Every structure is written in structure tokens, then in C-alpha cells.
Amino acid sequence: MIPAAFDYTRVGSVDEAVQALGQHGEDAKVLAGGHSLIPLLRLRLAFPSVLVDVGRVDEMRGVRDDGDHLVIGAATTHDEVMHDDLVRQHCPVISDVVSQVGDPQVRHRGTFGGGIAHGDPAGDLPALALALDATFVIAGSGGRRDVAASDFFVDYLQTVLGAEDVLVEIKVPKLGSDWGHNYQKFNRVAQAWAIVGSLALVRRSDGSIDEARIGLTHMGSVPLRASATEQALAGASTDVIADACDQAAEGTSPPEDLNARADYRQHLARVLTRRAVEHALGG
């Protein structure tokens, strides 16, 4: 399958990228690793007239320490993120979830920011970013702005990123050692997208749960938090886990496809959330 014709320009900085996007407007797309975009081009589901390649923009690569946060460059590959020492030390949940994205070849080329900017609710990273309360730094013609993960995902494959915007970096909070985590990804074969995924981040203290954050993958047109479960778990003893996780699908309208009907997805969300919370607590 051959993509429709387009022009290609490689930029050396974020400013150049914004400028190039400004010139070409709606018809331009940002290319980083290309592992979300190139499959769409080949299937001719996307028809940009210009690709702006940010894959070699140094300021968009790597992970740096920023006090109580880590800052991950959007064009850092999955493989670089999952093996990064800062990530492993301060936010090991990221390493764990990223290690389940695609397969090794995909992780060598695909980028952390690309997996988020693509906005696919079946992808693993949107729910991760949402559960972490990550902040996205976006560069556009009006300068840079911060957008909370909870405001970023608009609809299926749609985010707040405008035609002239570039996702530059992702800020994530460092998590102390009192946080446990677990991601339950349910799929039929190793490299497939999640039919449903549930990510649990749980802060423990002496037999009870201080705080829980649950991110759901592929349970709607955007990634979701299992808010009812989070509220039921906050400050509760571990005895309530099963009841709390029974509320994991509350308020969701999951998609239907060949793999699962909506009610089956809701069932999976409840079961996977319980497993994720139990594993996150070390059970």
C-alpha cells in the first residue's frame, strides 16, 4: 500500500516546526517516529499535503529532572523512555506501561509524544497520561502553553492540538515509593491494541488506601478515569476493593467492534480494574 503523495520537510527546532505548520495550515501533519501516522497514510485514511518531520529536533528528545516533575521530550522514543534511569527511579509506572506498547521494533521508532498526540483511546499512553495528571507543553503561533491531560483529549483521534501546534514535552509528577502501580492490558495477541486496559496507581498507608487513580484504555472515544472507583477507594480499607472496582465502568459508553460488545468491555473494565488495584497494592 502506497501513501498518497505529499511533500516533506525536516525541521531543526520547535520554532521552525511551528513556522512550517503555519505556512501549510490544515494540510500539514507533524511526523516524529511515524508509527501512528505512516500506517494511516498507507491506508489512505489521512491525506496531508506536507509532513513536517520533528524527529531530529533535539529539544524534543530526552528526559530531564525538573524538581518534583520529570519532563519527557515528545519525540523521545518509547524504547528510550522505558529504559531511562530518571523514569525508572521516579515514575516506574511509565516504564512498565511503555514496555507494553506495540512490539520492540515499534518501540525503537515510535515516540512517547506521538502516541499521545495521535489521541487513540485504544493506545496505552493516553490513559497513562490521564492517570498521572500529566501536563502537555504545546508550542503554537501564539507561543507555548500548558494543557492538563484532562483537557487534552477531545474525541476519537482528536485532541486540542490545532493545525499549527506541536506537542513539545510532557510533564509528569514524580511518584514516591508509597505509590504502587499495575497495568492490565487485555488483548488477543501479543502486539494487538488493548480491547480494554486498566491502569491503577495506588498510594498505600498501613493497610488502607490513601489515594487511587485509575486510567481506562478503550472504554470510550477518549481515555477515561474510573472516577467512581477512585472515590470509593480513597481513604478506604482494602476490604472495599471488590465493591469499589465494580463501579469501574460507571458512566462509560465503550465502543463496539469485532472484538467486544459494549457490555463485555464494561465487564472487562470491572475485572481488569480489580486485578490492577490488587496488583498495585502488591497482592
Added chain:
Amino acid sequence: MPRISVTVDGVTYEDDVEPRLLLVYYLRERLGLTGTNVGCDTSNCGACTVLFNGRSAKSCTILAAQADGAEVTTIQGLARNGEWHPLQKAFNAEHGLQCGYCTPGMIMASVDLLEHNDDPTDEEVRHGLEGNLCRCTGYQNIVKAVRAAAGEVREGATS
């Protein structure tokens, strides 16, 4: 049209490429390196796997334009002085193939795997090759071949 300079199996090429040209078609049709196969063309099967700047990558999901300045190794660049790479020998000896279509990609993905883990368990091999599909389902002997090659690579490193 972007002009690229790319080193493939040790030879540097300079070419003008159409932006939409995928690396795998550049390798096969422009350079005639047909050892790298196109399987699914949907980033799933891994038949087109090459080493891209030393790491395994699916050449159907890379634009030739992105390969400017890159070093690419295909299955045809693995042998040294006419002698097969330990993985090529092991896939032969252990019968790690049936129809052989996935083999170039399996071997290139395994080169990367062994470079980062020279003594993988069966499970680590299976996990490490999850980006490569064998539709003959000949996985058992593929795993045996990779582990056999790992032994040879380790011996080669110590001798």
C-alpha cells in the same frame, strides 16, 4: 524531492527520493536488495525488519526520506567474509523456518535481541520476537535457533 545519503550494508548511496517512498521499497526496488521482504504492509508482521542505526525497525513504517544519514543493515549485510552470521547458521541448523518468508525479519529482530541479551530464556526470545509473525507457526524451532545462536555468540565473544 528530498535528497538522501544512506548507508546500507556498508555501502553509502545518494539518491533523490519521492517523500512517500517507504524505506522497504527503496531497499527492494531502488537498491535491488530483495532479501528484505514485504509481508503485511501494516506494521504488524515484521518481515521487513532491518537494523536502523543499530536497532531493529520495520522498514515498511519508515519513509526513505527519514533514513537520510542513517545506517541500515539488511539480512544481506549480515554475513562477514562469506561466512554466515551465527543466527543465519542456527536458523539453518535448527530448521528455524518452514516457508522462509518471515526469516529475514526474524533474524534481524533476533540480532537486536541478542545484542541486548546474550543468554535469553525461551520466554525472553518469544517476548523479544513478538513483533514478528510466522504464518507457518514455526515458532518452536525459531526459538531453538535463537537460543543456539546465543550460545555461539557468547563463545565468539570469549574466544
